[in-house]
Amino acid sequence: MQAKRVNQASGNKTKDAVVHSALKLFTMSGYDGVSVRAIASDAGVNVALVSYYFGGKQGLLEYLMAAFFEGYLSTLEDTEQIVMENKSAADCLTELADQLIRYQQHAFYLSRFVHREMTFDNQLVRELMSSYLMKEKFLFINLFQHLFHEQSLRPIQLEFAIIHYRDLIIQPFLQPQYFREVFFMQPSEPSFRIQYLRFINEWACGLDRRLQRA
Incomplete structure (x- = not known):
């Protein structure tokens, strides 16, 4: 034994x-x-x-991609259940962004690699989009509909808001070198996350106000 x-x-x-x-x-x-x-x-x-x-190498690639998305979606699901209770829309979106950014910082090189691979058009990427990213879309739609249920959002408004929000969360890890070389920011550092979340909170507050006026 x-x-x-x-x-x-x-x-x-x-x-x-x-x-x-x-x-x-x-x-x-x-x-x-x-x-x-x-x-x-x-x-x-x-x-x-x-x-x-x-x-083989393809199996290793699939393992890495699946490992990232399993952890990412688990973080999304677990955090979403918590933040949807008794929080404002802006605070909810900020807290969720915080947890997803923390996850990507913790797995920085894996996050960067996976996001880069997802820009290619191949069979594996299509399979990942039809499974993991469709689930991500469902979770985001569920969250936004819950947070903005009084605004009677048109589908296109909802989808563009989700795309913009997701882009805020993903972009620092898709193009970290752009952040470093052009703006002298370090997406892997805790100080970046703290400052970035302030902006995301301001963005979320602005989104809430715009949707209320719509």
């Missing part, structure tokens, strides 16, 4: 090393610019283990 636990722990350590190396190399060189052999070499494991654990 003890030997089994040791083997399992060793296997998990090897798997984690492969994931870490793959993410590092994918971030540096892009998915197409990295070979399975390079991943195995960086992780210090036999190349056959990449196929053993993930079924």
Whole structure:
């Protein structure tokens, strides 16, 4: 029994090393610019283990993408249930943005890689959009309809508001180099999150006022 636990722990350590190396190399060189052999070499494991654990480079990519979205949607669902109780619309949207930004900061390189990959048009991206991102859309619609139920929003108003809100949350991790090199901001730093959330709160307050006048 003890030997089994040791083997399992060793296997998990090897798997984690492969994931870490793959993410590092994918971030540096892009998915197409990295070979399975390079991943195995960086992780210090036999190349056959990449196929053993993930079924190859494509399986590893799918694992990384799914891992990000599982955590992202779990954060979205858990936070949404809490903030929808006895909070103003602006405070609710700010708190949710805070938790989603924290999640992406904690998994900074994974977030950056996944968002970049999602800009391509391929079979995997289409599958992820039809599953994870459709669920994200459903959760956002549910939230916005709850927060602005008195405003009788037209569908197009609701959808544009959601797109804008989501873009505020995602953009720092889709283009972190733009933030750093052009505006000298560090999206991975806690100080960035604090200042950015002040702006998101102002945006949310303005959205609430505009929708009330609509």
